[in-house]
Amino acid sequence: xxxxxxxxxxxxxxxxxxxxxxxxxxxxxxxxxxxxxxxxxxxxxxxxxxxxxxxxxxxxxxxxxxxxxxxxxxxxxxxxxxxxxxxxxxxxxxxxxxxxxxxx
Numbered sequence: 001x002x003x004x005x006x007x008x009x010x011x012x013x014x015x016x017x018x019x020x021x022x023x024x025x026x027x028x029x030x031x032x033x034x035x036x037x038x039x040x041x042x043x044x045x046x047x048x049x050x051x052x053x054x055x056x057x058x059x060x061x062x063x064x065x066x067x068x069x070x071x072x073x074x075x076x077x078x079x080x081x082x083x084x085x086x087x088x089x090x091x092x093x094x095x096x097x098x099x100x101x102x103x104x
Contacts, residue, residue, distance in 0.1 A: 002045040002055075003103035009037050011089050016040065057103045067100045 009016040017033050020026040020040020024047075028036050045055065054060045062070070074096050078085055085091040 001048070002041050004099050005041045005044070007095070007099045007102055008091075009041070013037060019044075057100065062104075064101075064104060067097060070100060071097050 005016060013033055016037045017040075020036045020043075021028055024040040024043040026036050026039045026043065031039075049055050057063075057066075071093060074085070075093055079093070080086050082090075083093070085096065
């Protein structure tokens with residue numbers, strides 16, 4: 001999830017800013033929007049680590065060689081006929097692969 005957030009926050013910074021401020025309780029005073037967002041993502045990553053969630057795909061024994069198979073599964077299960085993942089904003093096959101690479 002933090003890899004997804006790092007990849008996607010520039011597309012909808014206002015959503016990630018609100019998440020950082022309201023959910024992760026990041027102080028916003030004297031910080032840029034990007035600083036707040038990045039701190040929120042890091043706090044979220046730390047929270048996941050504290051409850052035992054793997055911090056990378058590598059920790060879950062997933063390798064770079066597994067990524068094409070995972071992408072194909074995502075496309076098969078979650079993509080529409082237009083070739084995009086139905087989310088806001090829409091996400092392409094290439095986006096999914098880039099997120100997975102970040103998560104290694």
